Amino acid sequence: MLDPNEYLAQALKAQRQARGWSLDQTARETGVSKAMLGQIERGESSPTIATLWKIATGFNVALSEFTDPRGNRIGNELRQAGRLRHQPAADQMLVASLFPYDPAFGFELFELTLLPGYERLSEPHAQGVTEHVIVIRGDMELLIDGNWQRLQEGDAVRFPADGPHGYRNFGQTPAVFHNLIHYCHDREQAR
């Protein structure tokens, strides 16, 4: 299997080339410094999930485009969170990409684990992006419409993710949830 940093380096270069973006322009679009982008492209950096999100949002593509090689994604392959779960650099969040983005379905599904004390504010995603949060274990809080909303095991929320939003766990135990992110790249066609 390709090393994640190598895959990320290739994916970033490919996305830049597809748009004809220089490193300078990519820095402007993503809010990630040119120096950091250069390091990533040389495979010298293991960026945090927050940085990866900025890059994905700047390109208006799903996060998994940078983390999961496109393969045969349609099929009966068993996906096991316990095997896929990993902790990106310097982050108190564990990520398991259960179903990477596939244009045929228009969504990606993560299992995310927020360790105690974790808080992250998310940049707005592209217009029309919708998130679904389904709590599997523990308690967490979700920032929607400027308010932190408390969620418990079994709670499910769908919200427009093209505005500011956030996730946090100020409890004593990890909070685990599914996050289904639906990308609607062509709203007219979808209607």
Ligand code: MN
């Ligand atoms: Mn988000």
